[in-house]
Every structure is written in structure tokens, then in C-alpha cells.
Amino acid sequence: MSVYKHEYRAYAGRLTSPLARIGVLTRYAYAEGWASRITTALFVAAFLPIVVYLVGIYLANNPLVRTIILRGKDSFISIDASFFMRVLSSQCWLAVVLTAWVAPRLVSFDISDNALPILLSHPISRFGYVAGKFTALFSFLSLITWVPCIGLFVYQAYSSPVPWADSHLRIGAGLLAGSLLWIVVLSLLGLALSSWVKWRVVATGVIFAAIFVPAGIGGIVSAILHTRWGFLLNVPVIMTQLWQRMLGAPQIMAGELTLPTGAIAAVLLLLCALSMAILNARIRAREVVGG
């Protein structure tokens, strides 16, 4: 019988598990993210540096290239912690751009159309809603951060003429941990700020501002008070220092400007806690508010 001839009937089939319903939110959020051509363009742009790094690793490890182009000299590029620090930095900052574009798409549609009362009247909690959106954004960011970074690491281990991976495992672990830490912070921050602002374009600007405005304020504080603690507001600086320590790369900033790892961890924890508090407050406020 055609569907349009059906009378209303109760549903008597099987039901999915509560975890699978979080997966439904993730799936629809993922589709929403990919619905934009700009998302595709950003992904392509995020993979361009990976191609360059891949070529670099290939050239550095290829004996034929070394013989013909470098004429037996040492490689023009050394594949070490500093190289992977550049890889990690470039991908993680491209992840900021992607977050600023994708995160508002995942949340703002629900908020601007006041969909939360209907969404949350289904058997899904606020936590489930956030978990679904978080998983979608996390997987978006994974595709351009730790996945290609680990891919490059594996390729270097494969193509190196001498055993390389065993002696550089710290780089691999650092790439994975540094990327995961950053995309967790970014995902929470992106969702929190997107839930705070109703319009997508404004939300995109607010995400950039939340990262770079405090950095400027921190710089001013440090300059005026002659203290290094102002840099704790500077997310690019604290993340760079953390990644360098994780990968075992040389520290760029001078000794006096170096921040303790504990203080950096505390700032990141605070940022995550603040983001979760904003998410909880905003979503709770909107689940029963009309128009």
C-alpha cells in the first residue's frame, strides 16, 4: 500500500539505544557541516600543507633525489621534532579557521529557528545533545589535525632509510596528544560561543575574537607589568609552548617567558570548564523558551 493511503498507526517496531540517538545528532550535524561548499574549500586548503610536507618527507628520504639534486650532500630538510612542530602548528591553526566556520553551522540553526524545545522534548538529554554536536565537530577537526599528522609520521617511519620510528616515538605521541588536546578545547569553545550567539556570521567572528583578543590583552598586561603571566591569556603562545614540550622540539621563547606546564594546563582546563558552563546555561535557557 502506498504511504499516502496509510492511516495513522502506532509504532510497534524495535527502538535504537540511547547511545545511537547521540549518533543521530552527530550524523545530522555532520551532514549539515558538509552541506556548505565553503566547508569543502576549507578542507582542501587544510590539506595543501600536508601535500607540501609529504613531498618534503619524500625528497628528504629519497636516495635518488639526494644523488641527483643534492649531489650526495645532506638532505636540505631534516625530518625531526622541529619539522613535525611546524606540521602540528599549521594544521592546528587551520583547525581554528574550520571551527569558526563549522561550529556555528552545527548549533546556530537549532538556536535561530528555536528548534531546541522540539529536539530536547525527545528522549535525549542536554548532555546527549552537546555530546552529539561535539562528536561531529571533533571528527571534523580530527580529519585535518591528528589523522594527517600521524599519517606523515608513519610515512616518515616507512620511508626513512634508517630505523627512525623507535627513536622518535615521542614525536608521534606528542602529535597525537597535542592535536587531541587542542581539538577538544576548540570543539568545546566553538560550540559554547556558537550557542551564545544567534547569528552564524557573528558567531564565526566571536570564535576568532575569543582566541586572539585575550592574546592582545595578555601581551599588553605582560608589557605594562613586566610579567610573563600575561601570556597565559595568549592561547597561541601557551599552545606553542605546550606542543614544543610534547614533541621535544626546541623552545622558541626565551627562558623568562617560558610558562610552567601546570599553569598552561590550568588555563586550558578553565577554558573547557567555562565553555561547558556556557553550553549548559545557554541550552537550558533555550529548551523551554519560545520564539
Next chain:
Amino acid sequence: MSVIELDGLEVRLGGRTVLDGLTGQLRGKAIGLLGPNGAGKSTLIHTLLGFYTPSRGAARIFGLDTRQERARIRQRIGYMPENDSFIGNMSGVRFVRYMAELAGLPAGDALERAHEALFYVGLGEVRYRKINTYSLGMKQLIKLAQALAHGPQLLILDEPTNGLDPVARQRMIHTLQEIRKQGEIRLLISSHLLRDIDDTCDEVLILKQGRIAALSNIEDERRSHRNFIELEALGSIDLFCDALRALGCECASFPGGRVKLIMPDAIKPHDLYRVAHENRVEIRRINSRHDSLEDIFLRAMEAVPERRELVGI
């Protein structure tokens, strides 16, 4: 089993008591929720959905406590909010399917039922259009479709005819009447419009200042007042009234020859004409009047309910 059971339910928001000791059992197939603005209708609905936690007492739906079994309750409920609430850049069928999947239906079943629900409410032909291109009436119907798609046992509708033109309103009322007639789904309908409740419901809960002002079965109320007569007559009205009282009628006369009376079931209208003839009274106009929901509502609004007390009507 009662559909909704309220047991001294108290809800406080922002330090203010919004629902104050509601007690009662709602058993009707279609329950109307009435009350002036600020009476606590929406708060009661949100509490039933688990958005608000009772500060005292309890509310149960199909015997499930709203505080402890929120997910199981939401599984059995379809909710249509008052205001616009949808994802505008999705097509109708995709949105309804999304909501059905969130309610726990597997993707294939959700898609099939989304199509069915959209045809059922009359949006079959526009189901592939984006929702933000729908008219106001269509937007109300898509909210109804998503509430129906997962096959709920209780449908909670908050102002379902809000903003609809007469034709769209009639269509919505017809759909609700059909749902009620099929009997598979219980309805809880909150509305400012007495006529909507009158047309669709068999039980009514009237709230006033966060308390229950009346809880009654509309059909029973109507039946209990079915022999209420108003008439105008010329002649000896006092004698006429005395004769009617002798027959067992409750009778009151007013200036201008107006008479109001309640007849026992045994007395038929032609008895009135016989008594009038015997007393040389000429009946010029006669109206048989049923007690309307408006009467019930107005009586409930006039009464000042005490806490935890139902007002008899």
C-alpha cells in the same frame, strides 16, 4: 490507569511559586488545559516533559514519574510547542525523519513513518520543500507531524491553532478530532480558545494563578444541565411557575415575562405547552440551552480556589 496524575505538584521558578499544589487525575481521551495568561499552563506542560523539576509533590504520566523516568516518558510523548520550532533549512520529510530517529526509530522506519505522518496531516505534497518556505498553517502542521511520527501514546499540543486562519484552524481541529476518534493516542491540548477545547476535548483542567480552578468531564457537565430551558411568555407568569414547580421543575421568573427552568428528565417540552394552556399563558419564545464550556470556565474563574482543593462545578 490515569493518563496524567498530579500529586501535590509544586513548581517554583525564580523564587516564585508557579504551580501550587496541583492534585488530580486526568483520564480523558482528549484533555483540555485552560486558563488565563500566567495561570501556569506552559509550566505544567514543561514539567510533564521533564524540563522543570517539581520543588514538591510529583507528576506522573502513564504511571511514570516525570522526575525519575524522563527518557521513558519522552519516548511515549509527542510534543508540539506553541511557537515556531523547527530547522528551517531542512525539507519537511528530512526534519520529521530526524525527529523520529531522535525518538528511537531506526533510520528506515523513521523515513517511512515521516512520509506517512506528513500525508496524514496533509503536507504530503510539500514534503520535499524547505520548512522556511512553508506558510504559518503548514508550520503548525509540520510540528504536528513530527510529534506523531514516532507513534506516541500521548500528544501534548501547546496552542495548536495559534495564528491559523479559519480554514487552517478547521483543518487542525478536524485532524485532532480524527486522532481522538481513532483512540490510539491521548491528547493534552493547551489553548486560550475555549472553542478549540470545546470542539476537541472530553475533559478539561482549568488553571488559575497556578492552582486548579476546575477539573471536570465536559460531557458529564453538559449532560447534567441538558434540560435547562429559557422562555418568554405572556399571561399569568406566577401561576405558570407555580404549576411548573408542582410538576417538579426548578423555576425562576424575571421581569418581561422571562422564565428560566430546569426540567426533570420525566418532563417533556409538550408538557410545558399543556401547563401553559391550562394557566392561560401564551409561550412566545422557547430556548433549550446546554451548558457551554464558557459557562464552566467563567464559573471556575469566579471561584477562588484554595490550595489543593478542587472547585466543584
